[in-house]
Amino acid sequence: METRVLAIDPVSPDPEVVAEAVAVLRQGGVVGLPTETVYGLAGDALRPEAVARIFEAKERPSFDPLIVHLPKREWLHRVSDMSDDMSDDMLAKQLMGAFWPGPLTVVVRRSVAVPDLVVSGLDTVAVRMSDHPVFGAVCRAFGRPLAAPSANRFGRVSPTCGAHVVEELGGRIPLVLDAGNTAHGVESTIVLVRDGKLRVLREGPVTGEMLEEWMNERGGEGSSGSSGADTGVMVPGQMEFHYAPGARVELVGLAEDPVPRTGLRCGLLARDGAERRPGFERVRVLSAEGDLVESAANLFAMLRELDGVDIILAELVEERGVGRAINERLRRAAGRRP
Ligand code: TXA
Ligand code: MG
Numbered sequence: 001m002e003t004r005v006l007a008i009d010p011v012s013p014d015p016e017v018v019a020e021a022v023a024v025l026r027q028g029g030v031v032g033l034p035t036e037t038v039y040g041l042a043g044d045a046l047r048p049e050a051v052a053r054i055f056e057a058k059e060r061p062s063f064d065p066l067i068v069h070l071p072k073r074e075w076l077h078r079v080s081d082m083s084d085d086m087s088d089d090m091l092a093k094q095l096m097g098a099f100w101p102g103p104l105t106v107v108v109r110r111s112v113a114v115p116d117l118v119v120s121g122l123d124t125v126a127v128r129m130s131d132h133p134v135f136g137a138v139c140r141a142f143g144r145p146l147a148a149p150s151a152n153r154f155g156r157v158s159p160t161c162g163a164h165v166v167e168e169l170g171g172r173i174p175l176v177l178d179a180g181n182t183a184h185g186v187e188s189t190i191v192l193v194r195d196g197k198l199r200v201l202r203e204g205p206v207t208g209e210m211l212e213e214w215m216n217e218r219g220g221e222g223s224s225g226s227s228g229a230d231t232g233v234m235v236p237g238q239m240e241f242h243y244a245p246g247a248r249v250e251l252v253g254l255a256e257d258p259v260p261r262t263g264l265r266c267g268l269l270a271r272d273g274a275e276r277r278p279g280f281e282r283v284r285v286l287s288a289e290g291d292l293v294e295s296a297a298n299l300f301a302m303l304r305e306l307d308g309v310d311i312i313l314a315e316l317v318e319e320r321g322v323g324r325a326i327n328e329r330l331r332r333a334a335g336r337r338p
Pocket of ligand 1: 035037038039040041064065066067105107119122124125126148149150151186187188189190201
């Protein structure tokens with residue numbers, strides 16, 4: 001299959017290009033689309049055959065459930081089974097009101113309208129509304145929810161630009177809309193509401209601090225956000241080696257200096273622009289000033305650029321804000337539990 005790549009303006013998307021994507025989706029096909037986090041591989045969430053194409057292109061094991069992206073808030077009650085009397089459901093809806101559209105995914109009880117294949121037989125569904133103008137325009141023009149995992153082959157690094165999607169899925173999917181680099185560079189924060197608390201299942205651009213502040217403002221008890229994924233909640237698919245590039249990745253702590261291994265071609269993923277020891281074949285700096293938001297945006301592209309050496313030494317960043325999401329991805333890339 002030939003993969004068409006259409007450039008599209010990230011701020012004011014050309015309706016004709018949007019229509020090309022919608023045409024593929026209407027046929028039950030899949031399209032690589034930019035979101036504000038990473039590029040997604042989108043298909044009609046309510047059409048099992050389209051969802052099956054997503055799994056097939058990604059070579060993703062079918063036990064790993066997909067995020068359902070809504071065109072409008074009004075779709076929530078059609079894909080979920082939430083009640084206004086349940087305080088956890090109320091809290092989940094307020095959370096959506098505060099952070100949608102944006103890089104926050106909320107896990108809620110599902111409705112029967114959602115195919116089993118999407119949620120891998122779970123009784124919950126992960127929902128989100130993207131605020132990327134291109135994703136939003138395609139989803140609204142299509143008029144139905146889109147299932148969209150990150151547009152990489154299973155277990156590999158998430159794509160943050162159109163070229164990455166082609167690298168991952170070229171020849172397997174009919175169309176990619178290329179709107180340049182994504183803003184956040186790491187996947188959305190995933191939250192589950194339980195017993196009046198927020199459980200962060202995956203760290204992301206909506207940080208624990210942001211969630212805590214929001215909880216405090218509404219007079220809640222505080223959230224488990226700052227302590228991260230220490231909730232004992234199993235997240236299907238959050239397995240070791242999840243974000244692994246081809247090369248071996250080893251972590252370098254904040255207080256350590258990266259030392260290249262003799263006899264091996266070494267790459268260095270540096271947390272800032274400070275002077276490094278020589279001996280690395282390739283060096284990428286996440287952010288010269290050590291800015292965590294910039295680092296997150298660069299993370300996956302730089303891991304890709306470093307790939308090809310024997311070993312990548314990756315410096316962990318400060319364990320605060322979106323830095324926690326970065327470190328979690330690095331620990332997974334190194335094949336360790338976060
Ligand atoms: O930023 C993002 O979230 C991107 C863009 C494309 O929207 N999508 C993304 O999807 O990262 P994916 O499929 O690569 O990661 C979704 C994660 C998986 O780890 C999956 O196991 C988890 O969400 N997930 C999906 N449904 C779930 C559920 N019902 N309960 C708990 N975890 C769930
Ligand atoms: Mg993924």
